[in-house]
Each structure stands twice: as C-alpha cells, then as structure tokens.
Amino acid sequence: MASSADITVAVVAGEVSGDMLAGRLLAGLRPHLPEARFHGIGGPRMAEQGFVSDVPMDTLTVRGLFEIIPRYREIKGIQNALRDRLIAERPNVFIGADYPGFNLGLEQQLREAGIPTMHFVSPQIWAWRGGRIKKIQKAVSHMLVIFPFEEEIYKQAGVPVTYVGHPLAEMIPMEPDTAAARRALGIRESARVVTVMPGSRMGELKYLAAPFVAAVSLLAKRDPGLRFVVPMAGERQRQYFNQLVSEAGLSNVQIDLVDGQSHTAIAAADAVLVASGTATLEVALFKKPMVIAYKVMRASWEIMRHMGYQPWIGLPNILAREFLVPEFLQNAATPQALADAVWKQLEDVPGRLKLVQRFTDMHHSLLRNSAEEGAAAVMRVIQSSKAP
Incomplete structure (x- = not known):
C-alpha cells in the first residue's frame, strides 16, 4: 500500500452515540494510517483522532419521523454538498457511523460512483423496517x-459483514464498583439509589422528563430516604429538568443533577429508570435492574407501532429475546406504572441477582476488541479497493 499520507477516510456520525463508535474505530485505524486524512462530519471523540469535521455534528441531530420534516431541506442540502465533495475527492473509503436515514442514501450514491462504503452499526432491520436490507x-x-445475531442476517443477504463486538462492552467493567461510584457522587454506601435517565436530547426530555419527575415524586412518597441521581447532557437539559422538579414541588426530595457522569450515575444505582436507546445497554452492562420507557410524537408513534417485528424495544430484552426488564411505551409510560415497576425492581432481591447473572452473560457475548477488529476490516476494504 502507498504511504498513509495518500489515504483519505471519510466518516459521518450524526449524533453522540455515532461519534463514540466512530471515535473508537478511528483510534484503531490511526496506528495503521498514521498520516491519513480523516474528515467528514463528527464530534469530539472523532476529533481526538485528528478527525476534521466539515460541518458541526449537531446540525444533523434530530429525533422521530415527523420531527425531521421542518429541517429536511437543510439536512438534504448538507448531504448533497458532502456527496459532491466526496465524489470529487474520491476517498479510499467512506464509513457511515450509524445515522442510517442520512448515511445509507449517501453511501448508495458514493458506491454507485465507485467509492467503497462501509456502515458501522446495523440499522435495526431485525426490529422494524426490514425492507431496508x-x-x-x-x-x-x-x-x-x-x-x-446480526452477522447471519447479512450473510444471508449477501452483504459482506464483520462482527466486531460492542465498544461499550470494553469500556464498562465486568464487575462495576458501586461503592466507588457512590463516593465519587458524595452518596453514602448504605443509601438506596435510583438513577433517572430521561435522555440526552431535548426531543427525548420533551416527552419523558415530566412522567419521570412524576414517578420520582411517587417513589419518594413510598420511601422518603430514596436518593435520586440524574445525569444531564448539558445546561439546557439541566434547566429544563430543574424547572419540572420545581413545578412538582420536590424541594424536599434528594435529587442530584450531575453534569455528564452517566456511567458513574449508573454504577451508583440500585435501579435505573431509563429512556429506550443505547443507555439501556449501558445499564445492562453495569448489571443494574432497570425500567425502560419510550415516548415520541403521537404521529410518529402511530406509524412506528405498526412497523415493529418483535415485542421488545429495549436492547437488553432484544438481546435476551425475552422481557428481562419491564418496558412502558407511549401512553403506557404513566408516572404510576413507572414508579410501581421501579419499586418492584428495588424490592425484588432474588430477581436482581438473576438479572446480574443474565447481564454478565450478555456482557461476555458482546466483548471483543472492537477497535482492532473494526480497523482490520476497514484496512481490508481499503487494500481491496487499491488492488490491481
């Protein structure tokens, strides 16, 4: 292969989870390609590897089917401009880091132009929208x-595929240190702690923060000694959640809003109330009981609920192929239902011990050196594309 200075790797991540995944992949690639140019659209984790973002990543962040409509022209314009730039530049490989609504369309156009394309993290075709295959x-x-389980799906479809494991399985310890996490947060080790995770994006908070706060109120009435920890993704999210707490009159409830530190907050918990998404897998890898909730705009929900292929929405349940932990979707995610389910998780000691074992087995199944295995697959694609 020519000097790595002659190599260009283009990547697009549209949100925080994609930035994390792509950041680890680029970290695995950088030793193989020390002088290569990494650019496209990405966030701070990717920037740590010398990645240059041509457009701020947050310009792409949007959630839900109908929520994208007001911004469609703007996002389509970004996609078209990037497509034209990359076709003119002809990078050695393009990698779409999740964000399939944007990346798959871009990948198809680039591949038709003769540019090798990779996609990191399968769209959930096994859950809904199977026609995407x-x-x-x-x-x-x-x-x-x-x-x-995704590897066989793509082999049957004739799509070259590599299972690289889940990066979170490497980042999260097999045996989390609850006592250390509580010391870091200033919580006594004997406290009963519920971590509340209503989502990192304002679109999630809009639908879940209010029922989560109301559930906290109900739980605090059952046990005034409960301690609640709420990791916040930013100042805007903090202000919004604080306002709801104030309106609910919870000044006497022990609620600690912390900046970031989501892993510490999870590790400190006895149980977690969490928005559906990657965070549910993080909670499982920390071996914590959880209650999962999911709410979106009503119009989006009416479409999505008819497109599902399986009864689960939370990643731990999907991986287990059963309801290991309770899920409450849309109108079912009431404060009372959420509070009752969290309370049961706190009180059911035998159930919690069983969950620890199931989540430990799950952790082992997802554990690979994802950066190295992903980088090796990228290098094979680059080398294949350059072969005579």
Missing part, C-alpha cells in the same frame, strides 16, 4: 455489526 445491499460494500 434491500437498500443496504445497494449502498454498503461492507457492514460492521455490534451484535452477534
């Missing part, structure tokens, strides 16, 4: 998957 066949030269 046809688009993936056209768009993706090589798929990198993070769940073991």
Whole structure:
C-alpha cells in the first residue's frame, strides 16, 4: 500500500452515540494510517483522532419521523454538498457511523460512483423496517455489526459483514464498583439509589422528563430516604429538568443533577429508570435492574407501532429475546406504572441477582476488541479497493 499520507477516510456520525463508535474505530485505524486524512462530519471523540469535521455534528441531530420534516431541506442540502465533495475527492473509503436515514442514501450514491462504503452499526432491520436490507445491499460494500445475531442476517443477504463486538462492552467493567461510584457522587454506601435517565436530547426530555419527575415524586412518597441521581447532557437539559422538579414541588426530595457522569450515575444505582436507546445497554452492562420507557410524537408513534417485528424495544430484552426488564411505551409510560415497576425492581432481591447473572452473560457475548477488529476490516476494504 502507498504511504498513509495518500489515504483519505471519510466518516459521518450524526449524533453522540455515532461519534463514540466512530471515535473508537478511528483510534484503531490511526496506528495503521498514521498520516491519513480523516474528515467528514463528527464530534469530539472523532476529533481526538485528528478527525476534521466539515460541518458541526449537531446540525444533523434530530429525533422521530415527523420531527425531521421542518429541517429536511437543510439536512438534504448538507448531504448533497458532502456527496459532491466526496465524489470529487474520491476517498479510499467512506464509513457511515450509524445515522442510517442520512448515511445509507449517501453511501448508495458514493458506491454507485465507485467509492467503497462501509456502515458501522446495523440499522435495526431485525426490529422494524426490514425492507431496508434491500437498500443496504445497494449502498454498503461492507457492514460492521455490534451484535452477534446480526452477522447471519447479512450473510444471508449477501452483504459482506464483520462482527466486531460492542465498544461499550470494553469500556464498562465486568464487575462495576458501586461503592466507588457512590463516593465519587458524595452518596453514602448504605443509601438506596435510583438513577433517572430521561435522555440526552431535548426531543427525548420533551416527552419523558415530566412522567419521570412524576414517578420520582411517587417513589419518594413510598420511601422518603430514596436518593435520586440524574445525569444531564448539558445546561439546557439541566434547566429544563430543574424547572419540572420545581413545578412538582420536590424541594424536599434528594435529587442530584450531575453534569455528564452517566456511567458513574449508573454504577451508583440500585435501579435505573431509563429512556429506550443505547443507555439501556449501558445499564445492562453495569448489571443494574432497570425500567425502560419510550415516548415520541403521537404521529410518529402511530406509524412506528405498526412497523415493529418483535415485542421488545429495549436492547437488553432484544438481546435476551425475552422481557428481562419491564418496558412502558407511549401512553403506557404513566408516572404510576413507572414508579410501581421501579419499586418492584428495588424490592425484588432474588430477581436482581438473576438479572446480574443474565447481564454478565450478555456482557461476555458482546466483548471483543472492537477497535482492532473494526480497523482490520476497514484496512481490508481499503487494500481491496487499491488492488490491481
């Protein structure tokens, strides 16, 4: 292969989770390509590897089917401009880090122009929108998957695929230190702690923060000694959540809002009330009981609920193929239902011990050196594309 100074790797991540995944992948690639140019759209984790973001990543962040409509023209314009730039530049490989609504369309156009394309993290075709596999066949030269059962899906579809494991399984210790986490947060070790995670994006908080705060109020009435920890993604989220707490009259409830520190907050918990998404897998890897909630705009929900292929929405349940932990979706995510379910998780000691074992087995199944295995797959694609 030519000097790595002649190599360009283009990547697009549209939100925080994609930035984390792509950041680890680029960390695995950098020793192989010390002088290569990494650019596209990404966040701070990618920037740590010398990645240059041509457009701020937060310009792409949007949630829900209908929520994207007001910004469609803006986002489509970004996609078209990036497509034209990359076709002119001809990078050695393009990698879409999650964000399939944007990346798959871009990948298809780039692949048709002769540029190798990879996609890191399979869209949840096993959960809903299974027809996307046809688009993936056209768009993706090589798929990198993070769940073991996904590999066979792509092999059957004729899409080259590599299972790289889940990066979170490497980042989170097999045996989390609850006592250390509580010391870090200034919480006594004997306290009963509920961590509340209503989501990192304002779109999530809009639908889940209010029922979560109301559930906290109900739980505090059952046990005034309960301690609640709420990791916040930013100042805007903190202000919004604080306002709801104030309006609910919870000044006497022990609620600690912390900046970031989500892993510390999870490790400190006896139980977690969490918005559906990657955070549910983080909670499982920390071996904590949880209650999962999911709410979106009503119009989005009416479409999505008819497109599901399986009864689970939380990643731990999907991986287990059963309801290991309770889920409450849309109108079912009432404060009373959430509070009752969290209380049961706190009180059911035998159930908690069983969950620890199931989540430990899950952790082992997801554990690989994802940075190295993903980088090796990228290097094979680059080398193949440069072969005579």
